[in-house]
Amino acid sequence: MPPGLASNFILGGPRGYARGEGTEGTEALETVLGGLEDAHALAFSTGMAAAAAVFAQVRVGATVVLPDDCYQGVVGLARSGMKQGRWSVLRLPTDATARWCEAAATADLLWLESPSNPLLCVADLERICAAPRKSGALLAVDNTFATPLNQQPLQLGADVAVQSGTKFIGGHSDLLLGVATTRSAALRDSLAQERTFTGATPGALEAFLALRGLRTLSLRLACAQDNAVLLAPRLLAHPSIERVHYPGLASHPTHAIAAAQLKGFGSMLSFEVRGGAAAADAVCRGLRLIQHATSLGAVESTLERRAAIPGQEHLPPGLLRLSVGVEDAEDLWADLTQALPR
Numbered sequence: 001m002p003p004g005l006a007s008n009f010i011l012g013g014p015r016g017y018a019r020g021e022g023t024e025g026t027e028a029l030e031t032v033l034g035g036l037e038d039a040h041a042l043a044f045s046t047g048m049a050a051a052a053a054v055f056a057q058v059r060v061g062a063t064v065v066l067p068d069d070c071y072q073g074v075v076g077l078a079r080s081g082m083k084q085g086r087w088s089v090l091r092l093p094t095d096a097t098a099r100w101c102e103a104a105a106t107a108d109l110l111w112l113e114s115p116s117n118p119l120l121c122v123a124d125l126e127r128i129c130a131a132p133r134k135s136g137a138l139l140a141v142d143n144t145f146a147t148p149l150n151q152q153p154l155q156l157g158a159d160v161a162v163q164s165g166t167k168f169i170g171g172h173s174d175l176l177l178g179v180a181t182t183r184s185a186a187l188r189d190s191l192a193q194e195r196t197f198t199g200a201t202p203g204a205l206e207a208f209l210a211l212r213g214l215r216t217l218s219l220r221l222a223c224a225q226d227n228a229v230l231l232a233p234r235l236l237a238h239p240s241i242e243r244v245h246y247p248g249l250a251s252h253p254t255h256a257i258a259a260a261q262l263k264g265f266g267s268m269l270s271f272e273v274r275g276g277a278a279a280a281d282a283v284c285r286g287l288r289l290i291q292h293a294t295s296l297g298a299v300e301s302t303l304e305r306r307a308a309i310p311g312q313e314h315l316p317p318g319l320l321r322l323s324v325g326v327e328d329a330e331d332l333w334a335d336l337t338q339a340l341p342r
Ligand SMILES: *Cc1c(COP(=O)(O)O)cnc(C)c1O
Pocket: 046, 047, 048, 049, 071, 073, 113, 117, 142, 144, 145, 163, 164, 165, 166, 167, 176, 177, 178
């Protein structure tokens, strides 16, 4: 489908104005995204716009539960609402399954992120989703790292799955996009209303690029994931590296649940360089092939020191997050070994 660049349409047809009804292109994208999960899909201008639309569903005075390890944009959104008196926030460790199940009885929004950013913790979604929930409560899962190809939260019992389409769906670091998928049409409609109010509708060009990205998602993810599976144990064995966080490694605290729940372990990993911040910064400067850049899920590998980001100072200072791309695995390994301290 060509990108139909239009803001408004001849009246009497299926759509009048693109902020509300989108374009033919956004509808085509939503049809494909919904088909992937056998669900209703709604595209947003960014992943954060999709997250904000979910948070807008909860009433004033609500309790929101977030994981300890969570995308900093969502943490900022939750904190800002808390400061304005809109809700209270409870933080729980991703792997504290029993505590999440207990919180489900009283919370209004359970926001999970699995695997988590940047420690790659996997939540036991099936058990948490099965716990009795307060009536009207929403269980949301940020599925950005897994993509619907590796994990389908709605099938595991979540009410809404959110993704930053900027990452794996786009896959080429050239667009911003968000996605929310739901089992219920009513929840989809309510999110769509929020999207219209806030003007968080994606542009026609972004929808076109996202659809083109989706055509190669399975190829890109398979290749990047194979690369990550090869690199993770090599990094673990490297004398300059203290720890590797990758759910595919038996040493990862949530490896067992990851193996049971995910179709693949994904292409995101993080590792801690001996020597802390200074040593890790030197790695960032020394890389030649891997890009020293934020974001993830693209064809090119990107790496950044997460504790250098404002609000992320709680992370180990030498922790580097690596989004493994589709380059030749041996080229990636050669780049890492030449940049790591010897
Ligand atoms: C990038 C990201 C987001 C936010 O998505 P944007 O498209 O940047 O707004 C949310 N969650 C996770 C896990 C992300 O990596």
